[in-house]
Structures are given as structure tokens and as C-alpha cells.
Amino acid sequence: MSLDKNTVAKIAKLARIRVPEEELEPLAGELNTIIGFVEQLGEVDTDGVEPMTSAIEHEMFQRDDVVSDGGYPDRVLANSEHANMGFFTVPKVVE
Amino acid sequence: MTYMIKGNTGDWEVVMGLEIHAQVSSNAKLFSGAATTFGADPNEQVSLVDAAMPGMLPVVNKECVRQGVRTGLAMGCEINLKSVFARKNYFYAxxxxxxxxxxxxxxxxxxxxxxxxxxDGSTKEIGVERLHLEQDAGKSIHDQHPTQSYIDLNRSGVCLMEIVSDPDMRSPEEAAAYVSKIRSIVRCIGSCDGNMAEGSMRADVNVSVRKPGDEYGTRCEIKNLNSLRFMKQAIEFEAKRQVQILEEGGSIDQETRLFDTAKGITRSMRSKEDAHDYRYFPDPDxxxxxxxxxWVDELAADLPELPDVKKNRFISDFGLPAYDAGVLTAETENSAYYEQAVDAGGDPKLTANWVISELFGRLNKADMSITDSPVTPENLGQLVGLIKDDTISGKIAKDVFDDMFSTGKMAKDIVEEKGLKQITDTGAIEAIIDDLIANNPGQVEQYRxxxxxxxxxxxxxxxxASQGKANPGVVNKILKEKLAG
Structure with a gap:
């Protein structure tokens, strides 16, 4: 698998990261090196092996259905520069 | 009856598959302990998990898993004993x-x-492809400020069940009937309150058109329909739009569209143009x-009687027509009311008539739900009992019912207070009739x-003369005897 410049531009757009045109080619090279490194794993025979989800066998803990959190809008909004009337605000998203 | 769009080149068939989002009735969110109640002040019900603060970890809510499984069982689905949460990546405020x-x-x-x-009383099977659990997003409010959108994260992280159907529906009516049935099921088992106006249930409809017998056409997805009326309008508009494009030689772009309820049209959602590139992967958290x-077997055994089973029981045990049985079992509250009234009154068919035509009519007019009915099921049963044992006539019963509805008084008390008891005493009726015959010799002669x-x-x-209280059957009988001379 190898990434070209256009794929890198698309990934950057989906992640909302602005990448200058001249950096796309070098970035594709770097990403391909990383992918090539990881692809060495393909040499291992994994036929019939379930994907590993955790290093130790244990079941997921499940929470009881009780309200135990929330009720602190000030903390939630503390890092927002432009909170207004209890809302986060963002540049208008027009549908 | 087949639903077709008439085009210039012939009839077009409409094909629909639905994705229904139903909010699980849980106290807390899917992965956090914040509350889920509707209508709280902005960002009041948000934990640091829901706000995605760095380092926060999700912990799944047992109840959401339980309700997802119960809903699957109620739709006759297979339950996956191992399921996996995945990240669906997209960027939105x-x-x-x-x-x-x-x-x-x-x-x-x-x-x-x-x-x-x-x-028309017929039924149709609709395949359910899957049900999965997922987080709801927050809410964007666009009309509070000229250049900004306001974001409220109260809904962020609330548990939704996404129920995906096969593309089995062929008319707006079938799509609406499918949503109604899912709503009736989730309300019956209590996994979702089914409140479309508050957004607890909403549907995305995939619409495509084709000439009968052809392969499926390219589909468009209409997002977030939260009423059956809008859903039907949106499907009709969208199907006609697609037919027009195809007949003019164009092709359909697979895209996400929005229904503009004010204009009655669908339009493309530009913001969703990358929406199909979600880069899913298993959530490492x-x-x-x-x-x-x-445990699954236990949940299956504990399910309440489902709407279809109840409908069939009402048909076979109570002798109701399929339509009446369907109306009475669509909502759990209605069937519970009806069964209590039958217990009290004893005549299932007569009770069904009174519940469907009189009670529902009055509740509709007063814009009330059956749980607020001023007439209790026991009271309606009592009224039916009074009709059945000839204490009052059906005609008088309507006046009594009006009184019951406006005052909440018991049927028996109203009949007693107003002296509405039917006169079945033949002596009293004979006296009225003797009087009548004596005073109207002309009519008597004509009859004879x-x-x-x-x-x-x-x-x-x-x-x-009896102020409506004489028993019509008795009156008829005595009149015929006396007039015969």
C-alpha cells in the first residue's frame, strides 16, 4: 500500500488540517515510510487468530444506570473563549 | 394497491430503506453518568467525557446494552454475543x-x-438488517446569532439504537407504517419513549426509483425526519424529483439531502459531501x-406481550375485526385501557366500539391522551354494563358519556341522579301507550x-312521552299488540 499526494490532501481535509501544497509530497513520503514499517507485520501468519483486543483476558466493566455526573456547565465551558448564554459558539454552520 | 410515480415514460417504482434512530430510555448516557432528560438548560447535562476533554474514558452503561438486546429480541432478531464499539470519524461542530x-x-x-x-387491512414483512448502539451528537442552534451557531452538548453521548431496515418498502404509506410499528414495539417494551416531537425517535429514509423489474437505482438519503407526515411528503417529493431527472436523461448523485418542511422540498446538504468516508476502526478505549x-434467554422470557401477539389475541379471544384490534394494540396505553374496561363491563365488542368511536373521538377533540382521560376504564366498563343489562338505551348512554367526560362522575351515579333509567316496567309503558291511543284516534284508524x-x-x-327512557324493544312489542286492537 502506498499513499499519493492526492490521498494525503484528502486525509488532511477530512481531519480539517491545513497542509500547504508544497508539504503534501514530503508528507506522503513520510507516511509511506511509516506504513512500510508497519506492513512488516504482514509477514506474520495470523490465519485463524482472533484480533487481539487487550493484553490480558478480561471482560468490559459495565456501569449501573444512575446519574452521577454533569451539572457543571461552568467547568464544561471553562476553556471556551466565546461561550455565550451557556452555549459553546462557533462560526455559523449553514445547512 | 401498488404505489407508482407516473412519469412521461411510464410508471416508476419507489424503493425505500429506513434507518431509525431511537433514544434508549436510560437515566444516564451510553458512556457517562450525565443525565438524559429532555429540556434541561444548555450544557447542564454534560460530563467531561461527553465534552471529550483529554484523558476521559468511556464506560458503557449496562441498561443501554440491556435495552438494545430486548429491542432486538422484540423484532425477532439474532443477538450477537460478541459485539464491538467502533469509531466513526467525521468533523462537525x-x-x-x-x-x-x-x-x-x-x-x-x-x-x-x-x-x-x-x-387496507393487509400486512407485509419488512426485513431488519441490524440494530446497533451509538452515541448521539450535540445540538447546533443556528437562529440565535447572525454569524454564529450555538452548541449545546446535552444530547452528546445519549444512547441511540440505530435500526436499519432492508430496502423493502415501496410506498410512503409502507414507510410510515414501518416507523409506526417500530415505535409501537419500543414503546411496548419500554426501550424508547417513541416521542418524535422531542426527537427521541427520528428516521433517515433512503429513496431510489426504478422501472418495475429493473435493478435498484442510485439512492439519496433524506436525513432527520421527525414526523410521519413530513416523512411521507419528503418521500413523494424526492421520488418525483428523481423521476424527473432520469426522464430528462440525467443521473442521480448519491447524496445526503434535507427536507425543508416550510417549502415541502428536499435539498442537498453540502456539509455532508464527505460523509461516506468515515474511516471506522474498533475503539481502543x-x-x-x-x-x-x-442472560439473553432471560430477557427474551421477560418480554411483555408484543403488539402483534396482542392484536391476534384481541381478534381470536374478543372477536374484534382486524382493524379495531390493530387500533387498540398500536399503543400499550390503549390496549391496557381497553382490557380494563372489558374486565369491568364484560362486552368486548361493545367496549371496543365505545373506546374507538366515542372515547378516542372525545380525547382527540380535547387534545388529551388516554392516560389523562377523565373517564376511567372502570367507568367506561360500567357504562357498557348499563347498556348491556338494559338499564339505559344506547342513545341515552351517549348523553351519560358526555356527562362522564366533562365531570368525571361514575356512569351509575349520573343515571341515578338524572333519573335516566330505562323504563322496562311494562305497566308504566302500557299507561303511556293507552294514553297515546286514546288521544290520537285519527292515526290509530290509519294504522289499522x-x-x-x-x-x-x-x-x-x-x-x-317517556323522555327517551322507555325500552324501545318493549315499546315496539306493546304498541303492536295494542294497535292490533
Whole structure:
């Protein structure tokens, strides 16, 4: 698998990261090196092996259905520069 | 009846598949302990998990898993004993994580079917492809400020069940009937309150058109329809739009569209143009959900009687027509009311008539729900009992019912207070009739001369003289005897 410049531009757009045109080619090279490194794993025979989800066998803990959190809008909004009337605000998203 | 769009080149068939989002009735969110109640002040019900603060970890809510499984069982689906939460990546202002935790390759529920009831009394099976659990996003409010959108994260992280159907629907009515049936099921088992106006249930409809017998056409997805009326309008508009494009030689772009309720049209949502590139991968913060078969069996055994089963029982045990049985079992509250009234009154058919035509009519007019009915089921049963044992006539019963509805008084008390008891005492009725015959020799002569239609006039006069309280059957019998001379 190898990434070209256009794929890198698309990934950057989906992640909302602005990448200058001249950096796309070098970035594709770097990403391909990383992918090539990881692809060495393909040499291992994994036929019939379930994907590993955790290093130790244990079941997921499940929470009881009780309200135990929330009720602190000030903390939630503390890092927002432009909170207004209890809302986060963002540049208008027009549908 | 087949639904077709008439085009210039012939008839076009409409094909629809639905994705229904139903909010699980849980106290807390899917992965956090924040509350889920509707209508709280902005960002009041948000934990740091829901706001996606760095380092916060999701912990799954047991109840959401339980309700997802119960809903799957109620739709006759297979339950996956191992399911996996995955990240669905997209960028939007009301999605603080930058991804939605959902299920992709291994949903908790797969393959089942539901039976929908159509207006002409027929039924149709609709395949259910899957049900998976996922987080809701926050809410964007666009009309509060000229250049800004306001974001409220109260809904962020609330648990939704996404129920995906097969493309089995062929008309707006079938789509609406399918949503109604799913709503009726989730309300019956209590996994979702089904409140479309508050957004607890909403549907995305995939619409495509084709000439009958052809392959499926390219589909468009209409997002977030939250009323059956809008859904039907949106489907009709969208199907006609597609037919027009195809007949003019164009092709359909697969895209996400929005229904503009004010204009009655669908339009493209530009912001969703990358929406199909979600780059799903298993969420590394969460282990697979592992279920025990014994636990699933227990949930299956504990399910309440489902709407279809109840409908069939009402038909076979109570002798109701399919339509009446369908109306009474569509909502759990209605069937519970009806059964209590039958217990009190004893005549299932008569009770069904009173509930459907009188009670529903009055509740509709007063814009009330059955749970607010001023007439209790016991009271309606009592009224039916009074009609059945000839204490009052059906006609008087309507006046009594009006009184019951406006005052909440018991039927028996109203009949007693107002002296509405039917006169079945033949002596009293005979006296009225003797009087009538004595005072109207002209009519008596005409009747005896062969004008038998006049019996109606005599009945009317007798009822009038008794203020409607005489038993019509008894009146008829005595009149015929006396007039015969």
C-alpha cells in the first residue's frame, strides 16, 4: 500500500488540517515510510487468530444506570473563549 | 394497491430503506453518568467525557446494552454475543470527540423482521438488517446569532439504537407504517419513549426509483425526519424529483439531502459531501461487549406481550375485526385501557366500539391522551354494563358519556341522579301507550287501515312521552299488540 499526494490532501481535509501544497509530497513520503514499517507485520501468519483486543483476558466493566455526573456547565465551558448564554459558539454552520 | 410515480415514460417504482434512530430510555448516557432528560438548560447535562476533554474514558452503561438486546429480541432478531464499539470519524461542530462511538462490523443485533399493518387491512414483512448502539451528537442552534451557531452538548453521548431496515418498502404509506410499528414495539417494551416531537425517535429514509423489474437505482438519503407526515411528503417529493431527472436523461448523485418542511422540498446538504468516508476502526478505549446466552434467554422470557401477539389475541379471544384490534394494540396505553374496561363491563365488542368511536373521538377533540382521560376504564366498563343489562338505551348512554367526560362522575351515579333509567316496567309503558291511543284516534284508524309505517310515529311519541327512557324493544312489542286492537 502506498499513499499519493492526492490521498494525503484528502486525509488532511477530512481531519480539517491545513497542509500547504508544497508539504503534501514530503508528507506522503513520510507516511509511506511509516506504513512500510508497519506492513512488516504482514509477514506474520495470523490465519485463524482472533484480533487481539487487550493484553490480558478480561471482560468490559459495565456501569449501573444512575446519574452521577454533569451539572457543571461552568467547568464544561471553562476553556471556551466565546461561550455565550451557556452555549459553546462557533462560526455559523449553514445547512 | 401498488404505489407508482407516473412519469412521461411510464410508471416508476419507489424503493425505500429506513434507518431509525431511537433514544434508549436510560437515566444516564451510553458512556457517562450525565443525565438524559429532555429540556434541561444548555450544557447542564454534560460530563467531561461527553465534552471529550483529554484523558476521559468511556464506560458503557449496562441498561443501554440491556435495552438494545430486548429491542432486538422484540423484532425477532439474532443477538450477537460478541459485539464491538467502533469509531466513526467525521468533523462537525456538535461532535466534540471528532468521532462518534458506534458499532460497525459487529453490531449487537442482526437480522430480523417486523410485520407492518397497512390501511387496507393487509400486512407485509419488512426485513431488519441490524440494530446497533451509538452515541448521539450535540445540538447546533443556528437562529440565535447572525454569524454564529450555538452548541449545546446535552444530547452528546445519549444512547441511540440505530435500526436499519432492508430496502423493502415501496410506498410512503409502507414507510410510515414501518416507523409506526417500530415505535409501537419500543414503546411496548419500554426501550424508547417513541416521542418524535422531542426527537427521541427520528428516521433517515433512503429513496431510489426504478422501472418495475429493473435493478435498484442510485439512492439519496433524506436525513432527520421527525414526523410521519413530513416523512411521507419528503418521500413523494424526492421520488418525483428523481423521476424527473432520469426522464430528462440525467443521473442521480448519491447524496445526503434535507427536507425543508416550510417549502415541502428536499435539498442537498453540502456539509455532508464527505460523509461516506468515515474511516471506522474498533475503539481502543473499549473492550468488546460479551453477553451470556442465558442472560439473553432471560430477557427474551421477560418480554411483555408484543403488539402483534396482542392484536391476534384481541381478534381470536374478543372477536374484534382486524382493524379495531390493530387500533387498540398500536399503543400499550390503549390496549391496557381497553382490557380494563372489558374486565369491568364484560362486552368486548361493545367496549371496543365505545373506546374507538366515542372515547378516542372525545380525547382527540380535547387534545388529551388516554392516560389523562377523565373517564376511567372502570367507568367506561360500567357504562357498557348499563347498556348491556338494559338499564339505559344506547342513545341515552351517549348523553351519560358526555356527562362522564366533562365531570368525571361514575356512569351509575349520573343515571341515578338524572333519573335516566330505562323504563322496562311494562305497566308504566302500557299507561303511556293507552294514553297515546286514546288521544290520537285519527292515526290509530290509519294504522289499522293498513298504513303500517305509522308505527314509527307511535314509537317516537312514546319515547318522547317517556323522555327517551322507555325500552324501545318493549315499546315496539306493546304498541303492536295494542294497535292490533
Amino acid at each position: 456538535d461532535l466534540p470527540q471528532g468521532y462518534q462511538i458506534s458499532q460497525f462490523e459487529e453490531p449487537i443485533v442482526k437480522r430480523g423482521k417486523v410485520t407492518i399493518d397497512l390501511e 473499549l473492550l468488546p461487549v460479551i453477553l451470556e446466552q442465558a 287501515g293498513g298504513n303500517e309505517k305509522l308505527i314509527g310515529w307511535f314509537v317516537g311519541q312514546t319515547m318522547k
